[in-house]
Amino acid sequence: MAKIVIIGGGWSGCAAAIAARKTGAEVEILERTDLLLGLGNVGGIMRNNGRFTATEENIAMGADELFAITDKCATHKNVNFPGHDHATFYNVVKVEPEVRRLMREMDIEVHLITRITDVVKEGDRITALESADGERFDGDVFVDCTGTTGPMGNCMEFGNGCSMCVLRCPAFGPRVSISEKAGGHDYYGKRADGTPGAFSGSCKLEKSSLSEKIVKELNEKGVAVVPLPKELINESKLSKKVCRQYALPPFAENVILIDTGYAKMMTPYFPLAELRQVEGFENARFVDPYAGGKGNSIRYTAVTERDPFMKVKDVENLFCGGEKSGLFIGHTEAISTGSLAGHNAGRAARGETLITLPESTAIGSLLTYEKPDGGMITFAGDEFFAHMKETGLYTTDIEKIADRIETAGLTGIYNAFN
Numbered sequence: 001m002a003k004i005v006i007i008g009g010g011w012s013g014c015a016a017a018i019a020a021r022k023t024g025a026e027v028e029i030l031e032r033t034d035l036l037l038g039l040g041n042v043g044g045i046m047r048n049n050g051r052f053t054a055t056e057e058n059i060a061m062g063a064d065e066l067f068a069i070t071d072k073c074a075t076h077k078n079v080n081f082p083g084h085d086h087a088t089f090y091n092v093v094k095v096e097p098e099v100r101r102l103m104r105e106m107d108i109e110v111h112l113i114t115r116i117t118d119v120v121k122e123g124d125r126i127t128a129l130e131s132a133d134g135e136r137f138d139g140d141v142f143v144d145c146t147g148t149t150g151p152m153g154n155c156m157e158f159g160n161g162c163s164m165c166v167l168r169c170p171a172f173g174p175r176v177s178i179s180e181k182a183g184g185h186d187y188y189g190k191r192a193d194g195t196p197g198a199f200s201g202s203c204k205l206e207k208s209s210l211s212e213k214i215v216k217e218l219n220e221k222g223v224a225v226v227p228l229p230k231e232l233i234n235e236s237k238l239s240k241k242v243c244r245q246y247a248l249p250p251f252a253e254n255v256i257l258i259d260t261g262y263a264k265m266m267t268p269y270f271p272l273a274e275l276r277q278v279e280g281f282e283n284a285r286f287v288d289p290y291a292g293g294k295g296n297s298i299r300y301t302a303v304t305e306r307d308p309f310m311k312v313k314d315v316e317n318l319f320c321g322g323e324k325s326g327l328f329i330g331h332t333e334a335i336s337t338g339s340l341a342g343h344n345a346g347r348a349a350r351g352e353t354l355i356t357l358p359e360s361t362a363i364g365s366l367l368t369y370e371k372p373d374g375g376m377i378t379f380a381g382d383e384f385f386a387h388m389k390e391t392g393l394y395t396t397d398i399e400k401i402a403d404r405i406e407t408a409g410l411t412g413i414y415n416a417f418n
């Protein structure tokens with residue numbers, strides 16, 4: 001049986017593992033921390049705006065398992081908040097153990113606290129990977145899902161220092177780009193002023209540190225919008241954040257909170273002393289990142305060049321998914337690209353023709369879309385969502401989405417060898 005090795009166990013790595021396993025391969029995930037899901041442990045917003053369409057496209061193609069989990073772990077469904085419709089929020093504490101159980105059920109071997117630091121090659125092919133602890137992992141095909149966040153040096157150089165985010169570089173060691181180690185070509189995203197990378201766009205507060213009134217509103221509605229006093233409004237933060245879909249004036253004029261188990265605050269960081277001046281936030285405490293009063297993680301510092309089949313340029317047997325595979329923001333984007341990468345890794349291992357997704361699908365369109373300023377893109381807002389609306393790709397009609405996938409000949413494609 002062919003062996004496919006996935007490096008990085010975030011949403012893209014888990015999606016790649018599932019898709020690869022369903023092609024009949026033996027699959028291993030190598031993850032440097034003690035948790036799967038990477039940044040998925042701190043996000044939670046699903047199905048907002050065009051992400052609804054992309055979710056249903058994935059389900060129609062047979063990549064339904066992870067969406068079943070995020071739907072099952074929802075704190076709230078079908079919520080509207082400024083600039084965003086029909087969102088589902090998942091509980092960020094409950095979702096990771098569910099994914100771990102799924103990996104066990106599917107016989108996908110997960111190696112945690114396994115940081116890959118080197119590759120062994122023969123010509124243009126990778127034959128094995130080596131971990132920081134000197135372990136060796138052989139394989140036939142590899143998928144780089146290591147993301148683009150940090151490591152600490154980048155957060156210090158391009159951000160406000162290590163923000164102590166969920167990836168915990170000081171404890172588990174820095175992210176290493178496998179594509180670059182293997183001879184691929186990495187590049188970085190940039191902000192409007194040309195600075196490499198961008199700040200993650202949200203942080204989390206401990207709910208019990210907020211007033212009863214705010215907590216009640218969050219529990220009942222899923223969202224709380226608290227106007228900021230004029231002297232605390234800081235519009236300049238909007239241009240620094242990754243999440244262009246939230247770079248809208250209401251996100252600077254208000255504290256917008258979302259219930260993901262914690263109170264997710266839709267701003268990259270907020271000086272604690274200032275936040276505590278706002279009514280209801282007098283006792284506020286950050287739970288992610290721990291230094292959310294000062295900064296946030298820096299992302300998009302290691303995207304790699306790839307082809308439409310998600311194969312890394314100039315490396316014969318390396319595919320890529322998630323943020324590694326483009327300037328894509330989001331869990332849904334990571335699952336979409338990871339699923340295609342894992343499926344094609346499986347096809348490559350079987351000697352089958354690789355597939356790509358056509359522009360008649362929202363996911364296929366995202367894969368080839370480039371913003372004129374080279375910025376980050378998402379189904380959930382900004383220019384790509386406008387493009388989805390203009391071209392008729394955006395719809396919440398599930399039957400219409402299933403028909404679109406059927407017309408493209410892609411119904412159940414991820415189960416083709418299952």
Ligand SMILES: Cc1cc2nc3c(=O)[nH]c(=O)nc-3n(C[C@H](O)[C@H](O)[C@H](O)COP(=O)(O)OP(=O)(O)OC[C@H]3O[C@@H](n4cnc5c(N)ncnc54)[C@H](O)[C@@H]3O)c2cc1C
Nearest residue numbers: 008010011012032038039043044045116147322323330331
């Ligand atoms: C604070 C915050 C809030 C967010 N909120 C949302 C949201 O609400 N909704 C949404 O859709 N998106 C959200 N996002 C964005 C979303 O989380 C990411 O775009 C997406 O999850 C990226 O997934 P990924 O698999 O590409 O990368 P990652 O999640 O970064 O996963 C990469 C994994 O690779 C591991 N790794 C790296 N190097 C190595 C190595 N050498 N060896 C082994 N393992 C390695 C890392 O430890 C990590 O687990 C948020 C992001 C942040 C930071």
